[in-house]
Amino acid sequence: MKSVLIRLQEYAGHASGAEKGVIKYLLEEPEKAVKCSVHEMAERTFSSASTIIRLCRKLGFQGYKDFHKSLIYEVAVRKSTNAEKKKEISREDSLEAIVEKVTYKNISSLENTKKLIDLQMLEACVDLICKCRTICLFGIGSSLLVAKDAYLKFLRINKPCLISEDWHAQLLQAKNITKDDLAIAISYSGLTEEVLKCVTTAKEKGAPIIAITRFEDTPLARLADYNLSVAATEFIFRSGAMSSRIGQLNIIDILYTAFINRQYDTSITQFQRTHIDKPFNNDSE
Numbered sequence: 001m002k003s004v005l006i007r008l009q010e011y012a013g014h015a016s017g018a019e020k021g022v023i024k025y026l027l028e029e030p031e032k033a034v035k036c037s038v039h040e041m042a043e044r045t046f047s048s049a050s051t052i053i054r055l056c057r058k059l060g061f062q063g064y065k066d067f068h069k070s071l072i073y074e075v076a077v078r079k080s081t082n083a084e085k086k087k088e089i090s091r092e093d094s095l096e097a098i099v100e101k102v103t104y105k106n107i108s109s110l111e112n113t114k115k116l117i118d119l120q121m122l123e124a125c126v127d128l129i130c131k132c133r134t135i136c137l138f139g140i141g142s143s144l145l146v147a148k149d150a151y152l153k154f155l156r157i158n159k160p161c162l163i164s165e166d167w168h169a170q171l172l173q174a175k176n177i178t179k180d181d182l183a184i185a186i187s188y189s190g191l192t193e194e195v196l197k198c199v200t201t202a203k204e205k206g207a208p209i210i211a212i213t214r215f216e217d218t219p220l221a222r223l224a225d226y227n228l229s230v231a232a233t234e235f236i237f238r239s240g241a242m243s244s245r246i247g248q249l250n251i252i253d254i255l256y257t258a259f260i261n262r263q264y265d266t267s268i269t270q271f272q273r274t275h276i277d278k279p280f281n282n283d284s285e
Contacts, residue, residue, distance in 0.1 A: 004071045005030065006217045007059045019055050021045045026071075031079075034072050038064040077112050077215065077231060102242060109243035110250055112231030116215050117254075125210050125226050126258045129159070132182035136173050136207070137163040138198045139186035146186050146212070146248040153256045157270050167194045174198040179206035187211075188230065188244040190218025199223050212251050214244070228255075 008023050015023055022045045026033050033041065038049045045052075049064075056067035089101055129135065135154060139147035147163050154161040164170050171194075177183060183202040187195045190213040199209055203223060211224030214231070221227050230247035260267040 004059070004067065004074050006221070009217065011059060015055075018047045018051045022047050022052055022055055030071065030075050034068070034075050073115055074215075077115060105243040106246045109231050109247040113229070113247040113250060116229040116231060121226055122228065122254070122258070125228060125255060126262065128182050128208055128210065128226075129255065129259050130262055132208075133178070133180040134160040134162060134182070136177050136181055136183050136202065137161065137186070138170050138174070138183060138195050138202075139163075140167060140192050140194050142245050143186040143188060143192070143195070143248065146245060146252060147184075149249060150184065150186075150252045150256070153252065154259075156274050157256075157260060157267055158274070159259070170194070170198050171201065174201035174205070177202045177205045177207045179208075181207050182210065183207045184210045184212065185220060185224065186248055187213050187220050188248065190214060190216065190220035192220075196220060196223065212248050 005027060008026055012020070012023050012027075022041070025041075025045045036044065038052055041047075041052055042049045053064050056062075056064050059067065061067040061070065089098060093101070135150075137147040137150055139145075144163075144165060151161050151163040162173055164173060174183070174197075183199065185195050185199045190211070196219055199211075199220065200223065203209055208226070209224045210226045210228060211220050212228050212230060213220045213224075215229040221229075228251050230244060230251065
């Protein structure tokens with residue numbers, strides 16, 4: 001789900017005079033805005049209900065109700081994220097507290113990421129995976145581990161897929177991509193320079209871009225054609241990616257399972273064909 005507030009920011013430069021007042025109020029007072037009906041919003045912004053409804057449609061929503069629902073989700077997720085910052089790891093934490101906090105963060109990441117899933121956008125992403133010639137994966141550091149997980153999954157189902165641990169090889173991959181391929185870029189921060197360089201190159205080649213990144217206005221989110229958002233619940237004390245990686249892996253699992261479901265019979269046959277038997281040692285005593 002693309003952020004309502006990001007859509008407002010992006011559209012602000014093209015807004016009419018009446019729309020600018022509505023946008024200003026929504027960006028500055030989102031928590032008050034979620035409590036407003038369309039007529040209350042019109043009163044507070046010195047505009048009309050029809051202006052607000054037209055604005056909602058221009059932003060890609062069916063109407064005020066659809067827009068309002070998305071705004072409620074976004075405000076709730078951001079509140080939840082702010083509350084979770086109080087549960088960061090501290091030096092005084094016991095082992096039991098660490099178990100509780102890390103587990104809580106991972107569960108919270110999955111629950112909040114689920115709330116951010118836009119089913120129409122997800123459907124469009126699955127369409128791209130089905131139609132593309134090759135999936136080209138991009139990621140650095142812990143996001144590379146997520147990309148490799150995706151590679152192994154799609155390899156099992158015989159969907160052509162590329163990933164390299166070397167950044168320069170990923171850049172070459174981007175230079176060789178075509179409009180018939182698909183780029184999937186993974187970066188929690190959305191700021192990783194190497195990934196942005198690859199995505200920019202792939203975009204210049206005309207390839208569609210799917211980004212798996214945090215639910216914020218980031219350079220990667222702006223470059224991508226489709227955003228599959230991960231809840232921003234990562235620890236500030238970040239010795240390594242934790243809850244963010246769980247959220248990213250969950251998105252990969254969803255994409256992969258949805259792709260399999262599209263061609264169920266073929267997938268089952270492929271699973272049987274690519275199954276690798278595990279030797280059983282009878283002399284293990």
